[in-house]
Amino acid sequence: GAVVSQHPSWVICKSGTSVKIECRSLDFQATTMFWYRQFPKQSLMLMATSNEGSKATYEQGVEKDKFLINHASLTLSTLTVTSAHPEDSSFYICSARGRGGSELNTEAFFGQGTRLTVV
Amino acid sequence: GQNIDQPTEMTATEGAIVQINCTYQTSGFNGLFWYQQHAGEAPTFLSYNVLDGLEEKGRFSSFLSRSKGYSYLLLKELQMKDSASYLCAVVDSNYQLIWGAGTKLIIKP
Numbered sequence: 299g300a301v302v303s304q305h306p307s308w309v310i311c312k313s314g315t316s317v318k319i320e321c322r323s324l325d326f327q328a329t330t331m332f333w334y335r336q337f338p339k340q341s342l343m344l345m346a347t348s349n350e351g352s353k354a355t356y357e358q359g360v361e362k363d364k365f366l367i368n369h370a371s372l373t374l375s376t377l378t379v380t381s382a383h384p385e386d387s388s389f390y391i392c393s394a395r396g397r398g399g400s401e402l403n404t405e406a407f408f409g410q411g412t413r414l415t416v417v
Numbered sequence: 418g419q420n421i422d423q424p425t426e427m428t429a430t431e432g433a434i435v436q437i438n439c440t441y442q443t444s445g446f447n448g449l450f451w452y453q454q455h456a457g458e459a460p461t462f463l464s465y466n467v468l469d470g471l472e473e474k475g476r477f478s479s480f481l482s483r484s485k486g487y488s489y490l491l492l493k494e495l496q497m498k499d500s501a502s503y504l505c506a507v508v509d510s511n512y513q514l515i516w517g518a519g520t521k522l523i524i525k526p
Contacts, residue, residue: 340518342504344513344514344516347513391459391460407462409459410459411457411459
């Protein structure tokens with residue numbers, strides 16, 4: 299399957315600072331990238347969907363000014379958590395969908411996830 | 418509304434067989450995924466069904482009935498490393514993934 303690389307795997311930051319998480323598709327062009335948040339023992343919660351070259355579409359309840367998403371190229375999307383607070387501590391996961399064969403068009407490939415702890 | 422139902426938790430014995438069910442009600446249907454997720458890790462792809470019937474991949478098989486809005490994941494010859502959460506996700510008419518809450522599978526020796 300296709301490879302999605304997410305960085306960093308874990309990060310600890312002070313309250314009030316900003317954190318940037320990168321998501322890269324290594325061997326395919328990601329036309330759509332998804333950002334999820336997952337709290338312990340809960341399912342994935344979609345935060346936003348971004349298509350290359352356009353603004354991200356945020357899910358209801360997700361603050362777009364707090365969670366900045368950039369999808370400037372077909373291989374890179376970034377999520378910046380601005381002015382992070384302890385309640386933002388969570389597991390953030392990106393996934394990507396690309397163009398090409400049927401598998402790429404439908405299957406979402408996941409990054410490794412980023413464990414964010416705000417202290 | 419859109420809804421995916423799967424059991425919260427299941428327990429099985431090493432070497433046995435377990436079936437995890439998933440029922441869905443979504444606006445449109447463009448396929449159903451099963452993912453495995455170990456604690457603290459991202460989900461990994463197991464299977465994708467878009468047509469009715471059974472798809473077999475080694476110890477894992479996935480079944481789909483679109484008319485019944487139903488799928489199951491069948492795990493054979495269970496191993497301790499199969500202890501994980503199993504997530505069912507449906508692709509709706511907008512090609513968005515609708516996620517179930519996941520089934521935590523506990524394997525006992």
